[in-house]
Amino acid sequence: MRQLIVRRLLQTVPMLFFVSVVCFAMIKLAPGDPVLSFVTPNMHADDIERIRHNLGLDKPAYVQYFLWLKEILQGDFGYSLVNHQPVLDQILDRLPATAGLMGSAIALAVLLAIPLGLIAGANRNRWADKLINLVAYIGISVPLFWLAILLMYLFAIKLHLLPSMGMRTIGVESAWDVVKHGILPCTVLAFGFLASYVRYIRSSTIGQLKEEYVQIQYAFGSRKSTILFRHVLKHVLLPVITLLGMSMGDLVAGAIVTETVFSWPGIGSLGMTAVKGMDYPLIMGITLFSSLMLILGNLIADILYSFVDPRIKLKG
Amino acid sequence: MRKGFSGVVMLVLLAVMISACSGNNNAGAPNTSETPAESQQPAASEGPKDGGNLIIGVASDPVVLNPNYAGDRVSLTIDQALYAPLFQVNNGEKTYYLAESLTPSEDNLTYTLRLKDGLTWHDGEKLTADDVVFTIDSILDEKQNSFLRANFLIGDKAITATKVDDLTVEFKLPQVAPAFEATLVQVFPIPKHVFENEADIEKSTKNAAPVGSGPFKFKEYKAGEYVTLERFDNYFGGKPHLDSVTYRIAKDTNAANLALQNGEINVQYLDPKDVATIEATNNFEILPYSEGRLSYLMFNAGSDTGALAKKEVRQALSLALSRDEIIQTAYTSTEYADPAKSFLTPDALYHTNDVTSFDNDPAKAKEMLAAAGESNLKLRFIVQSGNKAQEAISLYVQQKLKEIGVEVELQSMDSSAWVQKFIDLNATDYELALTGYIMGYDPDAYRILFTTGASSNYTRYANSEVDQLLNDGAGEADPAKRGEIYTKAQQIIAEDAPIYPIAYTKTVVAVSNQYGGIEEAVLKPVVIFEDLSKLYLK
Secondary structure, X not given: OHHHHHHHHHHHHHHHHHHHHHHHHHHHHOOOOHHHHXXXXXXXXXXXXXXXXXXXXXXXXXXXXXXXXXXXXXXXXXXOOOOOOEHHHHHHHHHHHHHHHHHHHHHHHHHHHHHHHHHHHHOOOOHXXXXXXXXXXXXXXXXXXXXXXXXXXXXXXXXXXXXXOOOOOOOOOOHHHHHHHHHHHHHHHHHHHHHHHHHHHHHHHHHHHOOHHHHHHHHOOOOHHHHHHHHHHHHXXXXXXXXXXXXXXXXHHOOHHHHHHOOOOOHHHHHHHHHHOOOHHHHHHHHHHHHHHHHHHHHHHHHHHHHHOOOOOOOO | OHHHHHHHHHHHHHHHHHHHHHHHHHHHOOOOOOOHHHHOOOOOOOOOOOXXXXXXXXXXOOOOOOOOOOOOHHHHHHHHHHOOXXXXXXXXXXXXXXXXXXXXXXXXXXXXXXXXXXXXXXXXXXXXXXXXXXXXXXXXXXXXXXXXXXXXXXXXXXXXXXXXXXXXEEEEOOOOXXXXXXXXXXXXXXXXXXXXXXXXXXXXXXXXXXXXXXXXXXXXXXXOOEEEEEEOOOOXXXXXOXXXXXXXXXXXXXXXXXXXXXXXXXXXXXXXXXXXXXXXXXXXXXXXXXXXXXXXXXXXXXXXXXXXXXXXXXXXXXXXXXXXXXXXXXXXXXXXXXXXXXXXXXXXXXXXXXXXXXXXXXXXXXXXXXXXXXXXXXXXXXXXXXXXXXXXXHHHHHHHHHHOOOEEEEEEEOHHHHHHHHHOOOOOOOOEEEEEEEOOOOHHHHHHHHOOOOOOOOOOOOOHHHHHHHHHHXXXXXXXXXXXXXXXXXXXXXXXXXXXXXXXXXXXXEEEOOEEOHHHHOEEOOOEEOOHHHOEEO
C-alpha cells in the first residue's frame, strides 16, 4: 500500500511537468504582451526594451520556460510581473478565502444532493423525481453570475438581510461577519455543484435499487425509507468520494465567475486578474497549484475507496 | 412515506417563494443591516463637520502604492489621497499643495520651486527639498524604471533638480519647455528617508506600508478586499474632515451598483446606462464631468492599400458619418459626451472647437470620393470583441459608409491582440479603429501623436507644417505666441482629418448625497477627487 502511494506520487511529477508545458505554451501563444501594461505613450523604444529586458521577456520562450522550471524546482514560484509580489505569498494569502468558500459550498451541495438524489432515484419518473430533476436542470442551465446578482438584489437590497459583496465589513474582524458575507456566494456555488451531484446520486440509486440485497429487504418487509437510508445510502456514498476527489481542484482554484461577481478575495479572482494582466508567473503558479491539488485529490479518493469498498483493490 | 418526502420538498420550495415575495413587499421597510450611513438623517446644519468614513468603489487591486510607478487608475486614485502633489492645474490655474511657488527665470531655463514651511511626512519626519530632489533623481535613474522618466527628458537631455536650501529646489532645463510645468504636476514626492539605498524602489517591500504626505495616511490593505486610509492630522492643508477613506475592490460592475444602493459603497463610477437606476433611488448626486479624453475614429494612413493616405478620402469618410448619431449610439446622450472637433481636449491650454469639421453630408462625401478617383473602396475596421461601445459604433460606421459605396469589413479580435496591432507602427493590414486618449492639459503632450514618425503617431499622419508648429510650440515661452501656434495646428489637423474626432467624453460618478464639499474637493479625471481632505459627512 505504501509503495503504491509513493509510486502514484511519483507519477504526479511528469504529469505536472506536462501541465506546466501546455500551460506555458498556451500563454505564450495567446495574443498580448505583459510589457504593454508598463508602457506610456511618450516612452522611448529603448525604455520599453529596457523594461522587457528587466523582466526577462527578451529571452526566447524555451529559455524563459526552463528558467522558470529551475526556480520552481528550488521551491521558488517567482514574482508577479505586474505588482512584483511573490507568487507563492499571493496564492497562500488568497487560499483561506477560496478553501473556506469552496469547502462549504461543496459540503452544502453534498449534504443536499444525497437526500435529493436518493428521493429522485427511488421515485424514478414520478413527480418528485421530475421536480428534483427540474431543479437540477435549472442549476445546470442558469448562469451563476445571473443567479448571483439576483440573490444579491433580493437579500441585500430588498431584504437587507445580508451584505451584497466582499468578505468583510470594512475594519471588522469577526468570524460571524465573514460567514454572513459568505452565505450568498456559497449558496450560488452550491447550487451550481448540486445539479451534477444530484444527477450522479440519482443514477447510482436507480442502479442499487435493482440489486438483490434490496429485493431481499423488500421480501423481509422492510419499509422503503429504511432500505433507502440504511442500506442503499452506504453504496450510494461511494461515488460521492469520487466527486469529492474531483472537487479538490476547485477547492483551491476557486470559482472565477462567482468570486469575481461577489468580489470574494480568493484565488479565482486573483487568476482572473493574472490572465488580464498577462502575468505569466502568477498564471503558471495558480495552474500548477490547482493541478497538484486535483491530482492529489484523486489519489486520496482512490485510497479512500480501497478502505470503504473492499471489492476495489488499488493496483498501480 | 414516499408522499412524506415529496411533501418536505414542496414545503421548502414554498418557503423560498414566500420569502421571495415578502422580500418585495419589504422594499420600503427601514434598513437594518450594515448601512449605517443611510439610516441616519442628514443633519440640517451648515458647513463641514468632522468625522465619518467614506467608501469609494474601485475596480481592481492597486498595482503599486508609489507615485513614481503608479500607472493604473486604482493606484493613481489611492496615491492622490496618500501623497500630496507639488501643485495641480485646473483650467490653466495652479493650486499649490506642497509647493508655495514656482518661478521661471528670465530665460525660462531655470525654475525655482519653493516648498511650504513645516511640511511633514505621515511618520513625522520633515519633508524638505532633499525629498523632492531624491524623487526626481529616482525618476531619472534608469535602474529605477519609473515610466515618468521620459517626461524629464527634453530631446535626449535630462532636466536636473538641485537643492538650494531646505525649502528651495532649482530645476535646470536643457532648453525652453513650457510643458515642464505639466511634468511637475505629475510629481508626488516620495520620502527619501524611507527609500534611500533601496536597490529597486518599485519592488521594495516598503511600498506595502507607504509613507506619504497627503491628507490620509495608510492604515490597512487586504488584498482583493480593500485599502483603508485614515486621517492625517498634520496635513498642511488643514485637518481632513473625514476619519477614514476606504477603497473597496468591487470587480463586477452590476454587483458594485448593488453595493452602492446598499450603502456598502458611497462613491462609484457609473456607466451612462446605469444612471437612471441609481438616480431613481434619490440617494445620490450624479456628477458627470469631463475627463479630458477625446474619443475618435482613427484613419490608418499607412495601410497597405494606401487609400487613406489621401486627405480627400479621409474627409469624405468623415462627411459620411454623423457625430451626433455616434454619440447617441455610444453614450446615450450629449449629457455624457460633448461633440468634438479639435484634437485638443477642452481642458488643454489653447483648445478651440472653432475649427473645420467634416460631418454629416453623405452627398458631398460621394462627390469627394469620386473626385479623388476612389471607387469600390474596401476598408478593414479592427474592433475589440466584447467592447459594447466599439461594436455598436463599428456597425453604425459600416452601415453609413455603405451608403456612400464604401465596403467596411469588421475584424473582431481579442482586446490584447487589438492593442498589440494598434500600437504597432508597422501594422498595415487595417484602415479603421476606434479609440481615445487622455493627454493632460499641456498641448505639447500631443506632439507624440501627430508629428511625423513620432512614437505614438498611430495614424501615420505626416504634415511638415504641423511638425514645425508642434516643435515650435514645445519651446515657445510666450503664452500669446504659443496660443497662436496651437490654434493654427488645430485648424490644420482638423482640415487634414487624420482622425474623425467624435466626443470629449465625460466620466459619471455617483456620490452618496450625505457627503458635502464635493466642489472644494474638485472632481478630477482618473483619480475622482483632487483633495479628499475637503470632503465631509453632512
